[in-house]
């Protein structure tokens with residue numbers, strides 16, 4: 001099964017996957033979701049994109 005980065009959509013080899021829990025606002029509630037990325041940079045960029 002192919003894994004795609006949750007931020008840049010590049011395909012990621014299973015051994016290179018970086019898992020990160022994304023925190024985001026859903027209405028006035030804080031929600032969290034586990035996502036998979038190609039690298040730590042994508043994980044932090046995606047997190048930033050979901051903040052304020």
Ligand SMILES: [Zn+2]
Nearest residue numbers: 005008038042
């Ligand atoms: Zn990526």
